[in-house]
Amino acid sequence: MSDVQNRRILLASRPEGKPTLDNFRIEAAPCPSPGPGEVLTKTLWLSLDPYMRGRMNAAKSYAAPVGIGEVMEGGTVGEVVSSRSDLFRPGDIVLGHGGWQEYAVLGEKTLRKLDPAAAPVQTALGVLGMPGMTAYTGLHNIGQPKPGETLAVAAATGPVGATVGQIARIRGCRTVGIAGGPAKCRALIEEFGFDAAVDHKAPDFPEKLAAACPGGIDIYFENVGGAVWTAVFPLLNDFARVPVCGRIANYSDTAPPPGPDRTPQLFGAILTKRLRIQGFIVWDFASQAKDFQREMGAWIREGRIKYREDVVEGIGNAPEAFLGLLEGRNFGKLLVKVASPGMQAPD
Ligand SMILES: NC(=O)c1ccc[n+]([C@@H]2O[C@H](COP(=O)([O-])OP(=O)(O)OC[C@H]3O[C@@H](n4cnc5c(N)ncnc54)[C@H](OP(=O)(O)O)[C@@H]3O)[C@@H](O)[C@H]2O)c1
Secondary structure (H helix, E strand, O other): OOEEEEEEEEEEOOOOOOHHHHHHEEEEEEOOOOOOOOEEEEEEEEEOOOOHHHHHHOOOOOOOOOOOEEEEEOOEEEEEEOOOOOOOOOOHHHHHHHOOOOOOEEEEHHHHHOOOOOOOOOHHOOOHHHHHHHHHHHHHHOOOOOOEEEEEEEOOOOHHHHHHHHHHHHOOOOEEEEEEOHHHHHHHHHOOOEEEEEEOOOOOOOHHHHHHHOOEEEEEEOOHHHHHHHHHHHHHEEEEEEEOOHHHHOOOOOOHHHHHOOOOHHHHHHHHOOEEEEOHHHHHHHHHHHHHHHHHHHHHHHHHHHHHOEEEEEEEHHHHHHHHHHHHOOOOOEEOOOOOOOOOOOO
16 A cells, blocks of 8 residues: 555535635545556646536536535546556556546546647646637537627636637637736737727626627627626627527526516527527537647647636645636636656555
């Protein structure tokens, strides 16, 4: 048995409304050993993503919740430190689902080997991974961008929103990014090449958004819901498409928002404007993964798609960083740098 300790973050309790640090517990456990067909990985990078808020609830969803006392789940890039698989050997860098912990035993069939020479390995958790593929597939399959159309997207400096905006621009759209605060709005224009940027925290946000979309909105890539959706809704053009990707403004709601029931207006607009509003989960389009990797890889190499990372050091800081993500304190793809490659395997 190894005496190397594995620090890991467990779900301690289910949040009522907004999660707090008390919902997590850090503990040290003995480092696990791989069985046949498995490898032991040392986590180098942990991805923190909004969907993890849903996994903290017991409610039925498209994926099972994390159990109380279980390790929080999450995508990871790790280094193989010991292997009982013919497919992987120590030193390989792999993409997997190791969760919020320093070491994980993972089955060989759940892993993809990464080439550190092709791209920084952590991009497999961001622009070249699940969030990038969410942007690519949701935009193309449901948004169906056409030259000259106006696209709007919120959470626009995050890995999904920033990628949506840049792909839409490549496809010839006029792009309007919505983000929280002046610094993020500046980055939308200067870093990511959006045509216009609007701060959803400004008191006159609905008017500013309308001014930024003089011809209305043809594609609204929905990441947020809440007040942003309320401002976007009247601006939708006939035949507008709304890929519903996320609704982070509502993830911690415990009751329906106050106010009148707006369902009749929504259904009225869907009918008279012939709107197409469709939810999706990235893996609905799993068969398009190879197209995504090829096209996105080329766009990044050519400098046509930019990405921004927000890196936090150490597994112990994951809970605080995750709470910040839900509040918009991240600025770019949120990653935890857990360790550096090259350490000896625990025996
Ligand atoms: N359907 C799928 O398969 C799928 C896959 C991946 C992600 N998603 C969804 O895509 C969305 C973006 O994910 P991401 O990884 O790119 O996250 P992200 O943009 O890095 O982080 C979330 C951002 O949401 C914004 N936000 C939070 N609360 C808000 C509010 N009340 N109103 C407006 N904006 C708010 C904040 O940005 P600001 O500071 O700019 O407000 C925050 O930084 C999320 O809703 C996520 O759940 C869906």
